[in-house]
Every structure is written in C-alpha cells, then in structure tokens.
Amino acid sequence: MTGFDESVSPPARVAELGEGISLDELHLAARNHGMPLESLRYDTTPPGLHYLLIHYDIPALDPREWRLRIDGHIRRPRTLDLAEIQAMPQITHRVTMECAGNGRARLEPRPVSQPWLDEAVSTADWTGTPLKALLRETGINDDAVDVVFTGADHGIERGVEQDYQRGLPLAEALDEDVLLVHTMNGQPLPPQHGAPLRLLIPGWYGMAQVKWLTRISVLDRAFDGYQNVTAYRIKQEPGEAGVLVSRIHPRALLTPPGFPDFQTRTRIVERGSQELTGRAWSGWAPITRVEISIDGGIDWNDAELGAQPSRYAWCSWNWTWHASTPGHYELCARATDAAGTVQPVGQTWNLQGMANNHAQRVPVVVR
C-alpha cells in the first residue's frame, strides 16, 4: 500500500444506475481496443485487430538487453536470454483469448473499470517453448505450490503499486500446453502483445497470459498478489474473498450481418435469406452446440457447427435466416460446451464484472 489519495487511485466502485461512462473509463477504452466484430470472419485475427488490454504502459524493452530470471524454490536458478529460449523446442498453438472483463459495460449496474462491450476476444497462432520442460530442468523443490509470473509493466491499481504479476498453481504451470511465447502469427511478438516474451495458458482468460515476462518464481505457498486475490475474483460484496477467475466460459458471437449505421451500429439487412455466421469458444471443453435467436432470446434455432481447428481455438458456425418480413429484430447467439455448460442469455452480475458471458444482442432492421 502506497498511500496514493483516491483522486489518483480510486477504489473499485459500481456506477449508479443510469450513470454514463466516465472520461476515465473512456480513456481506457481509447487505449485498449476490442476486435471489430466483422473480423469474426477471419479464422485468425489479422495483426493489429487482436483485442488489447494493458493495465499500465507498454514497457520499452530492448530484446538484446532483456533477460528472463527463473528462481525461487528450485535447485538451479537461471537467467536466460531470448536466443536461448528460441533455441529450445518450439510449438505453435492456435488459441482464442478473451479478456475476463468482456461484457462488463453492459452490466447493470456497471462495475467501473475497462468498459468492454462484446469485442474483447480474438484468435492468434502463438509460437514458443513449453514451460514444462524448462521448469523441470530447474529442479523444482518438493514443497513448491505456486509459480509466479512477473511482467515489466509497472503501475498502481486501487492504491496498490505493483509490477503486473500473476500466480498459477504448479500443476497448471506444468500443463504441457503452457508456452513461453515470442512469435505471434509467424511474426515477432509486437510490443503491445508482450515483446519479447509472454506467457500463454491456452483456455484461460487474458489476465493469466502475462506479457513482458521478466521473472518466473516458484513459491512454497499460494501467491497472494493483487491480481490473484483482489482483482480477478468473482464476488458479490467488497469484503468477500470470492472465486478465482480462470478458464474462459462458453460464448458465441455473431458476425453482424448486412451493413451498419455509423452511430448506433444497428444493422440493415435486405429481405431474403441471410447466412448468419460467427464463432463460439470455451476454455473448458469443445463447443457442442450453438443456438441463434432472432427475437432477443425467446425462440432458439440450432446452428451448424464448423470444425474446431484446435482444442483452444474458436469454431465457426452458420445458420440460414429466412428474413422474409421487414421490421426490427434482435439477434442473439448462445453456446454450449462438452462440459454441459450453457451460456446464459441474461447477465450474471458480479462486483467487478468478471467472466461475464451473457449473450450478445445485435439490433437488425430487415428492409
């Protein structure tokens, strides 16, 4: 705790009912950005369209000077440079990543933070070296509990000064799909996505995918840092410990059909058959069903699912809408995964607006 006054670093709060978005929230929305939803047409999100959530600043790191320190409850602490990491075995995973705060700005009342609507999701091909082998080589002590990942980005959040840090249970860190990533879509990782090295935990929300990695520490206790025990928790009341946010809940999004109005983003669709398409994903299990509604969630129709290109990437879906009657419609989609979880249509409110997978609503006029 650093004693910054609340004008500098205000506590978490929930907006009054009907309170508009503040300039502070807008400032976050202007820096960070979602994926324009017409980009759901791409299997992998083109460079520059992948959503971004940066807590503090993009650090200025020189990849030649940069080092990764691995230490803590291990027998052989070590420091690696980028060339050493790139000389290790390399794997590429196609992964859909989503911000844990996606959907927050549609909650009523609205938790005041990065004000996402529906767009904080994207898919990329990430290349790097498996963390498991590297960690095993360091000789993990038997008393190890958590692994802590530290990024180079430094800031204050709700009064707490910090480098961005996230802890992960050792068993999760040793999952064979967890990577230390230096390449995105076949190109060097851009600065805003964590250059020169970031963590990738496929299937988890974005807060776990620590960018600008500088240190990996093995702890003999559970990590109690801000981002694990305060920020990314699902709670109803401020005093509550809450539940840790981890894997991505199932969600489907529609590629908005037709063309938009500039201001309202309402879609105009010509009368006739409309091929509706979109994507669906879950960090828990493969997608087994996508349903579409044209009446705001009253009646539902089963979409046809495309192939799921990898365990962790979104799958495409399509459904033909016979839009024969002009008028106003509200399109929704919802996903179900193989774990049996059905995406809720309405909001599942929580104090910080985390892991909220309520259904998208796309206003459409058929003419």
Next chain:
Amino acid sequence: MTGFDESVSPPARVAELGEGISLDELHLAARNHGMPLESLRYDTTPPGLHYLLIHYDIPALDPREWRLRIDGHIRRPRTLDLAEIQAMPQITHRVTMECAGNGRARLEPRPVSQPWLDEAVSTADWTGTPLKALLRETGINDDAVDVVFTGADHGIERGVEQDYQRGLPLAEALDEDVLLVHTMNGQPLPPQHGAPLRLLIPGWYGMAQVKWLTRISVLDRAFDGYQNVTAYRIKQEPGEAGVLVSRIHPRALLTPPGFPDFQTRTRIVERGSQELTGRAWSGWAPITRVEISIDGGIDWNDAELGAQPSRYAWCSWNWTWHASTPGHYELCARATDAAGTVQPVGQTWNLQGMANNHAQRVPVVVR
C-alpha cells in the same frame, strides 16, 4: 435519404452538460482505437498501434478480384488491378496522420460521435504510386473540378446511406505527394487500414485518406457528398454551411512520464530531473516551436526540437523538468508551426468537434 427512423440513425447532437458517454459512443470507442500515448516514443508507430477510425465495417475484399475504376470527365477511363498499380513508380512517405475528431470527447458540451480524447494520431511509412501521373495519363478534361474517391465501406450516417466518399479539388489531387498506397511500414496494407489500396494525402486529417478504394471519378463540378458538405465541416449551428476540414492543425503531445494508475491514468514521477519528451506536427508547415507547461498552461518553457524526419512526419522534442517539489502538477504542451499558427490551450468548440487541437493535459504526482 433513406427514411431510416431516428432509433436506427439518429441526427447529430451535442450531449447535455455533464452527460456521460453513452453506450453508442462507447461502442465506437471499443471498435476504433487511439494510439497508447507511451507509443510516442517510436518514430513510426508499430503495426497494430496506429490509430483507427472506421465509419462502417472493414470490407472483405479479395485483392485478386479487386479492381480500381478511374472514370468521369477524362478521355481514357480505365480499370486497373493491384499488380498494374504496383508496377508503376513507387514512393514512400513518412506521414503523421490524425483523426479530424481527435479531442472531441474533451469538448464541453460534447458533440456525440466517435469520442476521442488525445490519442487519434500516429505515424507510418506509406508506400504507393503517385496519383498525379496516373490521373494525367487518363487525359483529364479541361472542365474538371473535383476528384471523388469511393471506398468499399458501406453504411448509414445521420440517415444517409452511402459508400464512404470524399471529393478533393483537382489541384490538390494533382499534388505530387498524393499517393495510392498498398504498403504500410514495408508490409502489405492490413485490412483495417484500407487493403488492398487506399489514398494518402499527406498533411490532411484522416477523413481524406479514403480506404478500400474502388473508384476514382473526375467531376465537372464541386462534389456535394455527405462527408464533404455535411460531416467534416467546422460549424457553430446546424443550418450553417461551415468550413471544410482539410489540413492538420499544429499539435504537440507529451509522452506521459513515470508510470500510471490503472483507472485514472494519473502519472507518478519520482522527484528529481525528468526528461520530458514528445512529438509535434502540423499539416500546414514545419514545427518551429514547442512549449511545455507544468502548471496547466500558465507558464511556458521552450523545448528543444529534434529533426523533422520528413515534411509530413512529427518531430520529436524534449525538455528537462526539475521536478524538485513533491505534489500535483498538470503538464501541457503546445506547438507552433512555420505558418505562425500557435496551438490553442483551451477548446475551440464547434458543433461536430472537428479539427480541435486544444492542449493535452497530463495529471502528474511527483513523490
């Protein structure tokens, strides 16, 4: 005029004093994005960090199928494919581009549209073929007045259905620096920046730089399309014709020093000497002076200017702040160009919030 009702396509309006940002405005802010201001550290903005303003959707164009039609009041109408354009002489310009709506969300009262704060500016190396030679080859008629550029993006704006179109006086279109661009920072133009081909008019605000070009038409009259005569005008009252928005007014931005608070973006700076840096640009003339204030615009100090790398690119500046006394400060910067225009500190309000170059304000705590 298409008769869409106002719930689909509302008229332009100005927010009530104190009215928060609406979900419609937030929707635009979540799609489009500014350049995180720490990126002022880069001479050219890294891919994916360049600001974006897309009126409708990013079109899905196949570069193999794509053609550019040149017609109108010329003797030899023609249709070109991308390879033909790439086979012509190629030039690269380093250009700073800014959205004409930059600063809009800080106006009081606030025009309701894309709600930019300070971040809608970036610099890139753009490569393409000069428009002048290509237009000359078509045999421009003596009665030619304007050249109209049509993009593939289609939508409605304030009730008017349209392809995005901008007209330019013939003399401006024949400026030797105007390019048809297919390459950005040495890479093929990304979809969101106008692939496969866009217009580049160095020194003009972004609205002139038509993306996803499909047609260039020479008119024997002044173009009276929506984006020229309605949208991008500086007016005080709705009925007014107003003044056309064209070249970029001088502006300086500070790279925010120290580190930020997540929510307020207030900067924390350690007591001592602080090298303040930033960029300044003008579409009218080279930058001749940058001044810095640490007290919200009361006293001003001359910064040292770096080289201006090209006629149309921002120049760097720096000034050493002896931040010896802890406390709260408000940093501002203002630019002057060789045309003698001094950037205003306060707002120069207009109905649509266009071409507004009031000074940035960076709250800083020295500790």
